[in-house]
Amino acid sequence: MEGFYWEMVKQVFGTMELPDKPINLPPFVEPSHCHSYYLTHKGRAAVDRVVSVLGYAYPDIVYSPTIYPICALLLHYISEEECYNCMVCLVASKEKTFITQTKLLYEVTWKTVMQISKKHVVGALRRRENWRKSMFCFLFWLQKGPAVFLQRHCNTTRAERIYMDWIWWIFHGLPFQHLIRIIDCFFHEGIKVFYRTAMAILILFYKTSSSSSSEFQAEIQKNGVDSALTKFCREMPVTPQKFLKVAFGIRGLTSAYISRVFIRTEMVLKSKTVISGSRQLMRSRSSENLPNSQSQNNIQMVSHTLTIRELLTLWSWLPVRITMYTPILLYTTEEHGCSLTTFYVRVEQHEPTLLLIKTCNNEVFGAYCSSRWGERNQKDQRGNRQAYFGTGETFLFSLYPERAKYPWVGIDADRVEHGAELFMAADTKMITIGGGEGQAIWMDENIRFGKTDRCSTFNNPPLCPNGDFEIRVLEVYGFATEQ
Numbered sequence: 001m002e003g004f005y006w007e008m009v010k011q012v013f014g015t016m017e018l019p020d021k022p023i024n025l026p027p028f029v030e031p032s033h034c035h036s037y038y039l040t041h042k043g044r045a046a047v048d049r050v051v052s053v054l055g056y057a058y059p060d061i062v063y064s065p066t067i068y069p070i071c072a073l074l075l076h077y078i079s080e081e082e083c084y085n086c087m088v089c090l091v092a093s094k095e096k097t098f099i100t101q102t103k104l105l106y107e108v109t110w111k112t113v114m115q116i117s118k119k120h121v122v123g124a125l126r127r128r129e130n131w132r133k134s135m136f137c138f139l140f141w142l143q144k145g146p147a148v149f150l151q152r153h154c155n156t157t158r159a160e161r162i163y164m165d166w167i168w169w170i171f172h173g174l175p176f177q178h179l180i181r182i183i184d185c186f187f188h189e190g191i192k193v194f195y196r197t198a199m200a201i202l203i204l205f206y207k208t209s210s211s212s213s214s215e216f217q218a219e220i221q222k223n224g225v226d227s228a229l230t231k232f233c234r235e236m237p238v239t240p241q242k243f244l245k246v247a248f249g250i251r252g253l254t255s256a257y258i259s260r261v262f263i264r265t266e267m268v269l270k271s272k273t274v275i276s277g278s279r280q281l282m283r284s285r286s287s288e289n290l291p292n293s294q295s296q297n298n299i300q301m302v303s304h305t306l307t308i309r310e311l312l313t314l315w316s317w318l319p320v321r322i323t324m325y326t327p328i329l330l331y332t333t334e335e336h337g338c339s340l341t342t343f344y345v346r347v348e349q350h351e352p353t354l355l356l357i358k359t360c361n362n363e364v365f366g367a368y369c370s371s372r373w374g375e376r377n378q379k380d381q382r383g384n385r386q387a388y389f390g391t392g393e394t395f396l397f398s399l400y401p402e403r404a405k406y407p408w409v410g411i412d413a414d415r416v417e418h419g420a421e422l423f424m425a426a427d428t429k430m431i432t433i434g435g436g437e438g439q440a441i442w443m444d445e446n447i448r449f450g451k452t453d454r455c456s457t458f459n460n461p462p463l464c465p466n467g468d469f470e471i472r473v474l475e476v477y478g479f480a481t482e483q
Contacts, residue, residue, distance in 0.1 A: 005081045008053045023048040026055025028101070030065035035172060037072050037179075046080045047072045054087055061091065063103040069171045070099075073183055096190035108266045109191075113198050114163045115261050116253065162226050166198050173201075173233025181240040192255050193247075200247035205232045260418075267421050268410060270391050306356065306475075310364065310399045314354075317397060317405045318368065322352065325479035332475045338447040340428065343476070348374035350478035352393075355433075357441070357450070360470040364400040365452075365463040367433045367441060368393075369424055376426040388435065390423030396433070396440050396458050406440075406460035419456040434458050447474050 009016055025031070025048060036044045050071050055061065067087065074083040090098040100106050170182065186193040209216035209228060219228035236243065306314070315323060330353065331346045347353060349372060356366040370393040378389065392408040408423075410416040419436025426432065434440030436456025441463065443450040448471055452463040 005053065005084045008057060008084075009049065012053055012056050013049070018042060018045045018049065023052050025051055025068075026061070028055065028061045028064045029068050033065050033069065033168060033172065035069045035072060037069070037076065037176060039072055039075065043075055044072075046075055046083075050075075050080060050084050050087065053084060054091070057088070058091055061101045063106055064091075064099055064101045065106070066099055066167060066171065067091075070183070073180070093190075098186070098190055100191075104269060105266070108262060108269060110163045110166050111265045111269070112258065112262050113166045113195060114160070115265065116195060116258065117163075117199060117202055162229065165226070167194065169201050169229065169233050170194060170197050173230055175234070175236055178236055178240045178243055181244060185244070190255075192253075192258050195258055196247040196250060196253060199250055199253065200243060201229075201233060203246060203250075204236075204238060204243070205229055208232065208237060264418055264421055267391070267423075268416070306364075306399075313399065313403060314397065317395070318354075319393060322479055327354070327477045328480050330476045330478045333447055333471070333473055338471075338474075340426075340431070340445045340447065343431075343447065344373060344426075347476050347478070348372060348376075352479065354477040355441075356473075356475040356477070357443075357469075357471055358473040359464060360472045361464065361466075362400065362472075363398075363464040363469065365396070365398040365441075367396050369433065370394045371424060373424070373426055373431075375424075388422045388425045392423070394423045394433070396460050396463065398463050406458040408457060409459050417456065422455075422457050434460070443471065443474075447471055 006016055013019065023045070025034070029051060034047075036047065039047065047068065051068055054067065061067075070090070071083055071087060074086055078086070091101070100109055170179065174182070182193060182197050205216070205228075208214060209220060209232070216228045216232055219231055238246075330350060331343055336342050336346060351370070351372040353369045353373070354366065355369060356364065358364050369390065371390045375389040392410050394408060396406040398404050398406075409420050417436070422435030424433055425435070429445045431443045432439050432441070434455035434457040438453030438455045439451070440455040440458055440460050441450065441452055449468070450471060451468045453467060454461055
C-alpha cells in the first residue's frame with residue numbers, strides 16, 4: 001500500500017527524518033558483512049532504516065545476513081520505499097526461495113554448495129583437455145580437506161570453513177559490475193542463481209590458479225586457499241558477460257536438482273540437531289522417567305497390544321524428554337474403526353506419535369514417529385507435495401516375538417545416501433515408515449493389510465517373519481504435557 005512504509009517508519013522511529021546516530025540493527029544482520037557498496041553516509045543510514053523496519057515487521061526472521069547487502073544494492077537504483085517493498089516481496093515469496101531466514105537454513109545452503117560442487121565443478125573440469133589432472137587435483141582439494149591439499153597449501157585452513165563463506169564470495173568478493181548482473185538474474189530466478197555463481201567462481205578459480213606460475217598459486221602457498229579465492233573474486237579476470245556464460249553453461253544444475261540436494265541436506269541437519277539435543281538429556285536410573293501407575297493403568301485399560309513388560313521396554317527406548325509427558329491413546333481400530341481418514345482426523349496434528357501394530361499372528365511391532373502426520377500435505381517451492389518427511393529421531397521397534405529397537409542409520413554416520421533419509425510418507429491410500437530398497441512398515445487405506453521389509457533408513461530386518469501381515473489392532477499414542 002502506498003505510504004505504508006512511511007507509516008512503519010513513524011511507528012518505529014517516531015519521525016521520518018533520517019537519524020544522525022547509528023541505528024541498532026536487527027539481530028538477523030551479520031555486523032561484519034554490512035556492505036554499503038559505495039553508498040554515501042545518507043545512503044547507509046537509509047539502508048539501516050529499511051532493514052530495521054523489515055526486522056520490526058518480520059520478527060520471525062532469525063538469521064539472514066544477505067538482507068543488508070541486497071538492500072544496499074537496491075538503493076543504488078530505487079527509492080527507499082520501493083526498496084522496502086521489494087525486500088518484503090523477497091522475504092515473503094512462496095513460489096521461489098530468495099532469502100534464507102534461519103541459521104539452520106544458512107548452514108543448509110553452504111553444505112548444498114559443497115555437495116553440488118563435488119558433482120558439477122568436477123564435471124565441468126572433466127570436459128577440459130587435461131581433465132584427468134584437473135579432476136584428480138580438484139577432488140583432492142575438494143574432498144580430502146586439510147589431510148592433503150589444504151594441509152599442504154593452506155596449513156590449518158579447513159575446506160568447510162571456505163564453503164561457510166560461500167555467499168561472501170559473491171557479495172563481498174566480486175566487482176560491483178559483476179555483482180549487479182548477478183543480482184538481476186537472482187531477482188528473476190531465485191537463489192539457484194547464487195549456486196550457479198558459486199560454481200562458476202570455483203571453476204574459473206581452478207582454471208586460473210592451476211598453473212604453477214599463476215599469481216593465485218603463489219597466494220595459495222603464501223596465505224592459503226581462502227585468501228587466494230578472495231583475491232581472485234576481487235580481481236575477477238573475466239567480463240560479467242563471460243562470467244555469466246560460465247555460470248549458466250553448467251549442465252544439469254537445475255532447480256529440481258538443487259531443491260533435492262537442499263531438502264536432503266536440511267532433513268539430515270534437522271535430524272542430527274534433534275538427536276544431539278536428546279543426547280544432552282541424561283536418562284535417570286530411578287523410576288522418574290517411567291510411566292506413572294495411573295498412565296500404566298490407562299494404557300492397560302484400552303490397549304490390546306501392550307503388556308506392562310512391553311510398555312516398560314518401549315518406554316526405555318523413547319527420547320528422554322518424551323518420557324516426561326503423559327501418554328494418551330489417540331486412535332485404536334478397536335474403537336474408531338479401520339479408516340485412514342479417521343486416523344488422520346484423530347492423529348495428524350500430534351507430534352510425536354507412537355504406532356503399535358498387533359497382527360493376526362500375534363506379532364507386535366511399530367514405530368516412534370517424530371513429526372506430525374499432517375506434514376504429508378506440505379508443499380515444496382513448486383507446489384508439489386513432498387513425498388517423505390520426518391527426522392532422524394524416528395525409530396522402529398519389535399516387541400514380539402523379537403524385542404529390538406532399530407534407530408536411524410545416520411545417527412552415527414557422517415554421511416548417508418538419499419535412500420537412508422526416508423522416514424515417513426502418507427497419502428489417502430497408504431502409510432509408509434522407512435524407505436530405500438524396501439519399506440519397513442506399509443499399511444493400506446483400510447488399515448487391514450500391510451507389509452514389512454528391510455529398508456535403508458533403519459537397516460532393519462522384516463518386522464514379522466512372513467513380510468506380509470494382517471492387522472488385528474492398530475493403536476496410536478500421543479504425549480500430553482498435562483494430566
